[in-house]
Every structure is written in C-alpha cells, then in structure tokens.
Amino acid sequence: MxxxxxxxxxxxxxxxxxxxxxxxxxxxxxxxxxxxxxxxxxxxxxxxxxxxxxxxxxxxxxxxxxxxxxxxxxxxxxxxxxxxxxxxxxxxxxxxxxxxxxxxxxxxxxxxxxxxxxxxxxxxxxxxxxxxxxxxxxxxxxxxxxxxxxxxxxxxxxxxxxxxxxxxxxxxxxxxxxxxxxxxRRERVWMFFHPAPARPRVRAVRPALIPMREQLRTVICAAGFVTAAGTVGWLLLQHGQAPAILAFLLSVAGVAAVIVGGGDLHFRRERLRAKDAAFAPPQQRRAQAASGGFAGQVDGLFTKYFARYVPDGTDRSTWVTRTAGIRRQLRDELVEIYREQPVDAERIAWLVRYLVGDVRQRWEHGTMTAYRAELRAPLSAKALFAGGLLAAVTGGLWMTPTAVLAAPLRGTVCVLLAVACGVIGVRTWFRIASERQRERADRIELEQEFTARWEAYERWKEKLSRxxxxxxxxxxxxxxxxxxxxxxxxxxxxxxxxxxxxxxxxxxxxxxxxxxxxxxxxxxxxxxxxxxxxxxxxxxxxxxxxxxxxxxxxxxxxxxxxxxxxxxxxxxxxxxxxxxxxxxxxxxxxxxxxxxxxxxxxxxxxxxxxxxxxxxxxxxxxxxxxxxxxxxxxxxxxxxxxxxxxxxxxxxxxxxxxxxxxx
Known part of the structure; x- marks a missing residue:
C-alpha cells in the first residue's frame, strides 16, 4: 500500500x-x-x-x-x-x-x-x-x-x-x-436549497381599547357639563346681560375648539411617543431564545442580516447599536405572527432580508425618523387649541360673577361642576379619540406594509422561479x-x-x-x-x-x-x-x-x-x-x-x- x-x-x-x-x-x-x-x-x-x-x-x-x-x-x-x-x-x-x-x-x-x-x-x-x-x-x-x-x-x-x-x-x-x-448552474444552484417562501403576514390591527370606566366617565362628565352649562346659560338669560351671555357663548366655543384642536395634538404626541419607543434601545437584556427553536432561529436571521446589510459610510457597531430597538420590534413581530401557524424560520428569511433592507434604505436616505415630520403638530391645531383654551378661560372668568350674583348657591355649584366635568371629560375624551384614531392610522399603515411585503414576496418568488x-x-x-x-x-x-x-x-x-x-x-x-x-x-x-x-x-x-x-x-x-x-x-x-x-x-x-x-x-x-x-x-x-x-x-x-x- x-x-x-x-x-x-x-x-x-x-x-x-x-x-x-x-x-x-x-x-x-x-x-x-x-x-x-x-x-x-x-x-x-x-x-x-x-x-x-x-x-x-x-x-x-x-x-x-x-x-x-x-x-x-x-x-x-x-x-x-x-x-x-x-x-x-x-x-x-x-x-x-x-x-x-x-x-x-x-x-x-x-x-x-x-x-x-x-x-x-x-x-x-x-x-x-x-x-x-x-x-x-x-x-x-x-x-x-x-x-x-x-x-x-x-x-x-x-x-x-x-x-x-x-x-x-x-x-x-x-x-x-x-x-x-x-x-x-452557478447562478441557480443556490435556489434549490432555499425553501418555498412563506406568505407575508402582518400583525392584526389592535382594536381600540376603551375601558368601560372611561366611556362611563365621558358620558357622566358630558351630561354633567351640559346640565351645569345649560343652567348657567339660563341664569344669564334671565338677567338679560348681553356681555355675560356673549362671554358664555365665547366660553362654549372655546371648549369646542379645545376638543377639536387638543384631540389632534394629543393623538400626535402619543403616536410620536410610541414611534420613538420602537427605536429606543432595549432597557434590559432579553433572555436569549433557545438556538434550536423558532424564536432563536429568527434571532439568528436578524443578527445575520443586520450585520451584513450595513449602510454605506456607517460604522458597523454604530449601525447595530442604533438599530437595536427597531431590530427587537421587528423580531418580536415576526415571532408573534408566524409562531401561531408554525413555519420553518428559513421560509421567512426573505422577509427578514426585506425588512432589514428597508431599514438600511431609510437610514441611507435619512428617512428613519421621517415620522417625526409627519406627526409634527400643524399650526392650525396649535392655534385652535391655544385660542380655544384662552377663549374658554376668558369667557368663563367674565361670566362667572354674573351667574353667581344671579343665584349664589346654584350659580356657584353649576360653574364649579361645569369646570370639573369639562376638564375631566375633555381629558378622557382625548384618550378615547386618540385610541380610535390610532386604530385607523394602524390600519392604514398595516395595509401599506402588507402591500409592500407582498410585492417583495412576489419578487422573491419570481427570482426563485428559476x-x-x-x-x-x-x-x-x-x-x-x-x-x-x-x-x-x-x-x-x-x-x-x-x-x-x-x-x-x-x-x-x-x-x-x-x-x-x-x-x-x-x-x-x-x-x-x-x-x-x-x-x-x-x-x-x-x-x-x-x-x-x-x-x-x-x-x-x-x-x-x-x-x-x-x-x-x-x-x-x-x-x-x-x-x-x-x-x-x-x-x-x-x-x-x-x-x-x-x-x-x-x-x-x-x-x-x-x-x-x-x-x-x-x-x-x-x-x-x-x-x-x-x-x-x-x-x-x-x-x-x-x-x-x-x-x-x-x-x-x-x-x-x-x-x-x-x-
């Protein structure tokens, strides 16, 4: 031998x-x-x-x-x-x-x-x-x-x-x-080893969550405000003082303006806070998912592609650190939406690549935080809220002495009740209206996101057709x-x-x-x-x-x-x-x-x-x-x-x- x-x-x-x-x-x-x-x-x-x-x-x-x-x-x-x-x-x-x-x-x-x-x-x-x-x-x-x-x-x-x-x-x-x-051969062999891509999914729109106590509080405050304000208005009409009546109307108009303008401002502020939270680095280290499980495999895919798709002119460590929050959010979303109907992690690798590529593209184009400009409060909403607040306060201060003099006990109680119900009711309404608007905005965003993912899916299927x-x-x-x-x-x-x-x-x-x-x-x-x-x-x-x-x-x-x-x-x-x-x-x-x-x-x-x-x-x-x-x-x-x-x-x-x- x-x-x-x-x-x-x-x-x-x-x-x-x-x-x-x-x-x-x-x-x-x-x-x-x-x-x-x-x-x-x-x-x-x-x-x-x-x-x-x-x-x-x-x-x-x-x-x-x-x-x-x-x-x-x-x-x-x-x-x-x-x-x-x-x-x-x-x-x-x-x-x-x-x-x-x-x-x-x-x-x-x-x-x-x-x-x-x-x-x-x-x-x-x-x-x-x-x-x-x-x-x-x-x-x-x-x-x-x-x-x-x-x-x-x-x-x-x-x-x-x-x-x-x-x-x-x-x-x-x-x-x-x-x-x-x-x-x-060299351009096609790799396709044989790729599994059929899983169809794109997005999270179901979270319905507006409005607790019953919030709804009940709004109804009670609205009823209390209307009753109290109506009583104050009736007292002012009985005394027939035109300036006080005008002040009352100004105050009511101011409250309406606060509701309209303030509701928009509140929604934008909460929406901006939620968006910023997605980019914020995790506050604590998440327990490492088992490497052999689905979540661990998805972790590996995001780690792999975020390390590979580094934007031009960006330091790798900076890129990985600055995108930790969005990476966590995207990872959690895919684990959630695909775990209920299990698929092999490799079948959604195309989706991970698309999502990472989209983040990189937005980074390179400077549009990572474009939502901040979109959610910036317009001057009209600010003016409406500030003007309405000023009108409500001014009108209220102007008419209050007249109402109290007309009926000291009843007038005082109704003014205080109107103010309390108005403040509490408006704040509660802001939360309710904001949650409903959030649902509508989420639905629009998810429809757009699903369309984009479906287009990416079709492109990948077309590529694998060979x-x-x-x-x-x-x-x-x-x-x-x-x-x-x-x-x-x-x-x-x-x-x-x-x-x-x-x-x-x-x-x-x-x-x-x-x-x-x-x-x-x-x-x-x-x-x-x-x-x-x-x-x-x-x-x-x-x-x-x-x-x-x-x-x-x-x-x-x-x-x-x-x-x-x-x-x-x-x-x-x-x-x-x-x-x-x-x-x-x-x-x-x-x-x-x-x-x-x-x-x-x-x-x-x-x-x-x-x-x-x-x-x-x-x-x-x-x-x-x-x-x-x-x-x-x-x-x-x-x-x-x-x-x-x-x-x-x-x-x-x-x-x-x-x-x-x-x-």
Missing part, C-alpha cells in the same frame, strides 16, 4: 453541520399514486432514471411493462436502467437473466421510430462485445436523435471494454464538460463525478479500458445546506465523494470534497491497495435512519463515511420512509459500490476473474440472440 499524499481524512464520522434544509413539498415529479396507470408509472420511472436513480427507475418501468405498456421507448429505458453506469462484466446472474428477458420481448427491429433506432443502437453495443468493428457501432450511436444519443452516452459510457469503451468514454466526457456549468429541477441537480452532479473519474484516471495514467470498474460513494460533507423534492433524495451544497478505480493492479481510492454550488473540488486523500488488502466492507445503521459505510483494510484504520441521513423528521404527506431510504441509497451509489467491494473483500483478485468468467458464459449466448434481432 502506498502512503497517502495528503492528510488522512478517512475518519469523517463526525456530525455533519447541516444548518439549513428544505423539502419542496409542492414539487411532485416522483410521487406515484398506488393506482397510477402504467403510462404514468413509466413516465415517473424515466424521471428517476434522468435523476441518476436507476434502481427505482427500473422498478417503475418494469411495473409499467408488466401491466402491458410495452413499446420500444419502454424497452429502451428498461435497458438503460438495467445497465446504467456498469460494464457488462459487472452484471450478476439476476441482471443477465433480466437482460435476456427484455431481449426476448423484442420483435425484429425494422421500424423507423426514433426510439426504435435508439433501442437498435443499444443492442448493437451489446452485440459488439467480441467484434473489432467499433467505428460503425459508435457512428450509429452518434447518428441518433439528440435525446436517444445523449441518454446512451450518459448511462452507457462504460458499458463495454476495449477501444469501444475508450471512444464512448471520450464522448461522455465531452458531454460532461459541456454540461457541468450549463443552464446557469430553481433547478432535481433532474438538473442530478445531471450536474453526474457531470462532476464523470470529470472527477476522468481526472483520477489521468492522474494515474489510465485509459477507461484499463479500469475494470469504477464506483462512487456519495456522502454529505460538512455543509450548511441541503434540500430535496417530495419523494426524492437529499441534495447537498457540499459532498464528500469516495472514488474507487478497480484495475488489474489493485484499487485506487480517491477522497474528494466537492463544492456543488460551484463545481469545484479538492482531493483530500489518495490510497492505493491490493485486492487482498480489503478485510471487510459493511453498512451500519437502520435503513430508514442514518447509515454509515465502513471499509476496513488489513493494515489500516477503518474508513467510515455517512452515506444517508434520516428523512423521517421531514416526511411530507404520502411519503414512505422505506422508499425514501431506497432512493437515497440509489442516488448515493452505495448499492453498486457495495456489490463491487463486497466481492473484492470476499474473493480478492479472484473476484474479477470469476466475474468475467460468469459473465462471458452468458454474454456469448446473449450476443447471438441480440444479433438475430438487429440483423
């Missing part, structure tokens, strides 16, 4: 730091109803095949064929699902029996349909095992329509051995280079893997025909994002890939960290070992829970890799945990790789000889059958 050229990272059995996840439950490309007709089963099977999950694809396509849906297109995809990513020498007895069974259902191919042509090309590849006429075979594949040609190169690039394999591999690598960053499909994600990953295989073969100076078999184990690396569609496998923003190249000289193992968002990769370890150095291969863990692959070498530490994660905590309605587990294993490449490595661990180099001998016996017979179909 050679010494690794880089640091050993084989013990990557620690917890994967996945910070964010999403299940796109509204995407149902893989959902199969129990009573689905065969055409639908076939269609979904093809989707699984396009997403590089051939085992599940094979099950559904065979179900469709068993229910009577048999066409050349079905048989074409049956063969692809059976042979995808494998050489003919890797096929087991059951696979070869299935291959023979499919061929037995094929009549003589003499049609001109594009799927018939594609099926004929696959059969031509199978029949070319012992021929040297590889040029014509490859040309026939190249002459196919783009759909059939691309599918064959994608899935059957390593099907055969010798020069034909080298030629097919060359075409496959050309397609991988062209497709690795195709369709704006989210890649799961098939695109699988295609990009397959391109990465093929290019990594090619890179490894170049590193070891190997041609495809020198490699008996290659296999991948695909596992999540330390990543902060993962997502899947309904009934689909998890896709990760970062992967750890273990590549195994089996050659006549032994196994070449390459450990690779892949940044899927960019397609860039880093080799972290290379190992070379003989076949007899493989002591054991096993899988630990329950199928529907986390599973770990372990490869033990005779004189080395075990190599452990987590290959699947539990999906039971994120099940969507109608999803089956066992099916999800099978899909995850299928997508990870574990089943295929395990078959190879278990054979190597059990038989060593003899496994290759035995596998070739077992396959050759059946393939010779199969080749003759296939030639009869296409000749």
């Amino acid at each position: 050679t010494t690794p050229v880089t640091t050993n990272v084989a013990q990557d059995d620690a917890q994967v730091g996945v910070q964010a996840q999403a299940v796109h439950g509204n995407i149902t490309v893989y959902q199969v109803a129990p009573d689905a007709p065969p055409v639908e089963r076939f269609s979904i099977g093809v989707r699984y095949l396009d997403a590089r999950m051939p085992t599940r694809a094979r099950e559904l396509i065979e179900d469709a064929a068993a229910q009577g849906y048999e066409t050349d297109e079905v048989r074409f995809h049956q063969l692809l699902a059976l042979l995808s990513g494998r050489t003919l020498r890797q096929l087991g007895t059951e696979d070869l029996n299935q291959l023979s069974s499919i061929c037995d259902t094929i009549a003589h191919l003499n049609g001109t349909d594009e799927w018939t042509a594609g099926l004929r090309a696959i059969l031509r590849l199978l029949s070319s095992l012992n021929t040297a006429d590889t040029e014509l075979v490859v040309k026939e594949v190249e002459a196919l329509g783009p759909r059939q040609r691309n599918k064959i190169f994608d899935h059957l690039g390593v099907l055969l051995e010798g020069p034909l394999e080298d030629r097919m591999w060359h075409h496959s690598i050309e397609r991988a280079r062209a497709g690795q960053l195709a369709h704006d 989210r890649p499909s799961d098939a695109e994600m699988a295609s990009w990953l397959e391109c990465d893997r093929k290019l990594l295989v090619d890179q490894a073969m170049r590193l070891y100076r190997l041609r495809p025909s020198h490699v008996i078999a290659h296999a991948f184990i695909e596992a999540p690396a330390r990543s902060d994002k993962k997502a899947r569609v309904r009934s689909g496998p998890w896709r990760y923003s970062r992967y750890r890939l273990l590549l195994f190249l089996l050659t006549d000289d032994g196994v070449r193992q390459v450990d690779i960290n892949l940044d899927f968002t960019t397609g860039s990769s880093t080799t972290t370890q290379r190992l070379n070992y003989r076949f007899d150095a493989v002591a054991a291969v096993r899988i630990d863990g329950v199928a529907i829970q986390q599973q770990t692959f372990e490869l033990t070498l005779v004189n080395g530490a075990p190599i452990r890799v987590r290959v699947t994660e539990s999906s039971t905590g994120t099940l969507e309605p109608g999803e089956d945990p066992e099916t999800l587990s099978q899909v995850a294993l299928d997508a990870s490449g574990l089943t295929h790789t395990l078959n190879i490595l278990e054979g190597v661990a059990a038989e060593g180099k003899e496994w290759i000889r035995h596998q070739r001998r077992r396959a050759d016996e059946r393939l010779t017979e199969l080749t003759e059958t296939v030639r009869d179909l296409i000749d």
Whole structure:
C-alpha cells in the first residue's frame, strides 16, 4: 500500500453541520399514486432514471411493462436502467437473466421510430462485445436523435471494454464538460436549497381599547357639563346681560375648539411617543431564545442580516447599536405572527432580508425618523387649541360673577361642576379619540406594509422561479463525478479500458445546506465523494470534497491497495435512519463515511420512509459500490476473474440472440 499524499481524512464520522434544509413539498415529479396507470408509472420511472436513480427507475418501468405498456421507448429505458453506469462484466446472474428477458420481448427491429433506432443502437453495443468493428457501432450511436444519443452516452459510457469503451468514454466526457456549468448552474444552484417562501403576514390591527370606566366617565362628565352649562346659560338669560351671555357663548366655543384642536395634538404626541419607543434601545437584556427553536432561529436571521446589510459610510457597531430597538420590534413581530401557524424560520428569511433592507434604505436616505415630520403638530391645531383654551378661560372668568350674583348657591355649584366635568371629560375624551384614531392610522399603515411585503414576496418568488429541477441537480452532479473519474484516471495514467470498474460513494460533507423534492433524495451544497478505480493492479481510492454550488473540488486523500488488502466492507445503521459505510483494510484504520441521513423528521404527506431510504441509497451509489467491494473483500483478485468468467458464459449466448434481432 502506498502512503497517502495528503492528510488522512478517512475518519469523517463526525456530525455533519447541516444548518439549513428544505423539502419542496409542492414539487411532485416522483410521487406515484398506488393506482397510477402504467403510462404514468413509466413516465415517473424515466424521471428517476434522468435523476441518476436507476434502481427505482427500473422498478417503475418494469411495473409499467408488466401491466402491458410495452413499446420500444419502454424497452429502451428498461435497458438503460438495467445497465446504467456498469460494464457488462459487472452484471450478476439476476441482471443477465433480466437482460435476456427484455431481449426476448423484442420483435425484429425494422421500424423507423426514433426510439426504435435508439433501442437498435443499444443492442448493437451489446452485440459488439467480441467484434473489432467499433467505428460503425459508435457512428450509429452518434447518428441518433439528440435525446436517444445523449441518454446512451450518459448511462452507457462504460458499458463495454476495449477501444469501444475508450471512444464512448471520450464522448461522455465531452458531454460532461459541456454540461457541468450549463443552464446557469452557478447562478441557480443556490435556489434549490432555499425553501418555498412563506406568505407575508402582518400583525392584526389592535382594536381600540376603551375601558368601560372611561366611556362611563365621558358620558357622566358630558351630561354633567351640559346640565351645569345649560343652567348657567339660563341664569344669564334671565338677567338679560348681553356681555355675560356673549362671554358664555365665547366660553362654549372655546371648549369646542379645545376638543377639536387638543384631540389632534394629543393623538400626535402619543403616536410620536410610541414611534420613538420602537427605536429606543432595549432597557434590559432579553433572555436569549433557545438556538434550536423558532424564536432563536429568527434571532439568528436578524443578527445575520443586520450585520451584513450595513449602510454605506456607517460604522458597523454604530449601525447595530442604533438599530437595536427597531431590530427587537421587528423580531418580536415576526415571532408573534408566524409562531401561531408554525413555519420553518428559513421560509421567512426573505422577509427578514426585506425588512432589514428597508431599514438600511431609510437610514441611507435619512428617512428613519421621517415620522417625526409627519406627526409634527400643524399650526392650525396649535392655534385652535391655544385660542380655544384662552377663549374658554376668558369667557368663563367674565361670566362667572354674573351667574353667581344671579343665584349664589346654584350659580356657584353649576360653574364649579361645569369646570370639573369639562376638564375631566375633555381629558378622557382625548384618550378615547386618540385610541380610535390610532386604530385607523394602524390600519392604514398595516395595509401599506402588507402591500409592500407582498410585492417583495412576489419578487422573491419570481427570482426563485428559476430553481433547478432535481433532474438538473442530478445531471450536474453526474457531470462532476464523470470529470472527477476522468481526472483520477489521468492522474494515474489510465485509459477507461484499463479500469475494470469504477464506483462512487456519495456522502454529505460538512455543509450548511441541503434540500430535496417530495419523494426524492437529499441534495447537498457540499459532498464528500469516495472514488474507487478497480484495475488489474489493485484499487485506487480517491477522497474528494466537492463544492456543488460551484463545481469545484479538492482531493483530500489518495490510497492505493491490493485486492487482498480489503478485510471487510459493511453498512451500519437502520435503513430508514442514518447509515454509515465502513471499509476496513488489513493494515489500516477503518474508513467510515455517512452515506444517508434520516428523512423521517421531514416526511411530507404520502411519503414512505422505506422508499425514501431506497432512493437515497440509489442516488448515493452505495448499492453498486457495495456489490463491487463486497466481492473484492470476499474473493480478492479472484473476484474479477470469476466475474468475467460468469459473465462471458452468458454474454456469448446473449450476443447471438441480440444479433438475430438487429440483423
């Protein structure tokens, strides 16, 4: 065994730091109803095949064929699902029996349909095992329509051995280079890991809260004032003194002006106080919310985006300190309005970004406190209140002596009662009117805010409309893997025909994002890939960290070992829970890799945990790789000889059958 050229990272059995996840439950490309007709089963099977999950694809396509849906297109995809990513020498007895069974259902191919042509090309590849006429075979594949040609190169690039394999591999690598960053991969991959945004919400308008005692006090004071003032006015009329009557009318008009002007001033003052309180730094430190809970996650989002969206020309610490109050208010609002109907915090990340961006924009434009100008009392209201107060006091002082002289006891009591009821009643009315006006103002503001949030929501949805499909994600990953295989073969100076078999184990690396569609496998923003190249000289193992968002990769370890150095291969863990692959070498530490994660905590309605587990294993490449490595661990180099001998016996017979179909 050679010494690794880089640091050993084989013990990557620690917890994967996945910070964010999403299940796109509204995407149902893989959902199969129990009573689905065969055409639908076939269609979904093809989707699984396009997403590089051939085992599940094979099950559904065979179900469709068993229910009577048999066409050349079905048989074409049956063969692809059976042979995808494998050489003919890797096929087991059951696979070869299935291959023979499919061929037995094929009549003589003499049609001109594009799927018939594609099926004929696959059969031509199978029949070319012992021929040297590889040029014509490859040309026939190249002459196919783009759909059939691309599918064959994608899935059957390593099907055969010798020069034909080298030629097919060359075409496959050309397609991988062209497709690795195709369709704006770097601009779109991140969208797949973002959950569907939650619809915008705003706080319900708090209704005007007017205590019953306030209402009762207002009614009593109003009744008392009207009664007392009416009595004073009647006394003044009885004595017929015009100046006193005019003073009385002036006083009444002054009270009315105070009510109108003072009510507006009181509302503006209270509104301004409430607005200022939102910007005031918290008076005491709030208890830290649990980091794993919804409130803690919202806390983290606000902390993250307020730290990121710092206004131009502003010191970060100043920005964070000065916005502590508004940050607290916005955080509390979102926790309140989304906690009652729970959503994942990541689904409102767009709303947090919008709110923080809005605060930053107002800061940069100097409109953070624009409400102060809007709530500044107009001169008309000030004049009305001051003039009314002056008129009420002046008129009251002028008429009071006349009223008291007219009826000393009754006049005195009525004047004092009018003053008391007027003062108390007006102050109570200010609070009532202000609360009602506050409700109306809140309703207008919240309607405007909801409109703004809805527009931001629509913009974000439009941006996410370019989210890649799961098939695109699988295609990009397959391109990465093929290019990594090619890179490894170049590193070891190997041609495809020198490699008996290659296999991948695909596992999540330390990543902060993962997502899947309904009934689909998890896709990760970062992967750890273990590549195994089996050659006549032994196994070449390459450990690779892949940044899927960019397609860039880093080799972290290379190992070379003989076949007899493989002591054991096993899988630990329950199928529907986390599973770990372990490869033990005779004189080395075990190599452990987590290959699947539990999906039971994120099940969507109608999803089956066992099916999800099978899909995850299928997508990870574990089943295929395990078959190879278990054979190597059990038989060593003899496994290759035995596998070739077992396959050759059946393939010779199969080749003759296939030639009869296409000749």
